[in-house]
């Protein structure tokens with residue numbers, strides 16, 4: 001099964017619940033084992049062999065159990081690896097004596113920056129300057145004036161800020177639904193560019209793509225089939241849809257630019 005098909009299959013099916021279930025199932029098994037060997041409740045309730053397992057053994061069992069159960073629940077190896085690390089990290093930070101409010105602040109900041117990992121399976125990573133310059137080359141072919149460009153999921157606003165300076169006759173817009181990323185990009189675009197750059201807080205699925213001559217997205221495999229359908233349905237003939245790195249099976253693209261940056265970025269380009 002191809003990457004994009006696999007991602008579509010598993011997208012939007014509550015990955016966080018499955019992650020929680022992975023730790024919970026592994027945890028339940030570890031508690032039962034601990035009881036059976038008598039190191040926890042065993043001596044008190046009169047069950048178990050009274051052997052007692054070292055704490056690091058229990059943590060290791062939890063980590064391996066969560067890894068296996070996560071794979072079994074259909075999440076990929078990347079998620080399973082995170083599940084493996086979590087019990088060790090939790091055990092480790094207990095020794096650091098960190099005040100509890102620090103965890104709350106970390107959680108809020110992480111959510112505010114990465115909220116789309118859970119709902120859309122799209123994390124925050126950024127287009128690099130090589131990609132910005134390649135996009136500049138694509139816009140070059142479209143004339144200098146009266147064009148509108150949108151970055152769907154605009155992250156920290158780097159792409160639109162760069163292009164805004166290069167193309168004063170165009171309008172560059174971003175839409176972003178992670179609150180902290182939006183705030184950073186909003187501040188960045190406030191006085192920057194040539195007054196032709198703006199970013200809005202919102203869901204890209206609500207954007208009306210018929211307004212734009214160029215639509216750019218750098219997301220993940222998971223939303224691509226749905227997003228390409230939206231672009232084809234809504235964009236005007238002659239419009240250009242560009243996706244950084246990800247595409248969907250069964251949909252034709254017109255060009256693929258292979259960049260010579262460290263990540264060997266591919267820009268898939270479709271003329272509507």
Ligand SMILES: C[S@@+](CC[C@H](N)C(=O)[O-])C[C@H]1O[C@@H](n2cnc3c(N)ncnc32)[C@H](O)[C@@H]1O
Nearest residue numbers: 116122125126127153154155177178203204218
């Ligand atoms: C991989 S980053 C790309 C950032 C930026 N476009 C760039 O190229 O540097 C993807 C961004 O899309 C945002 N995102 C994901 N799903 C979204 C949605 N439904 N609506 C708005 N933003 C979304 C994420 O929060 C994240 O900031």
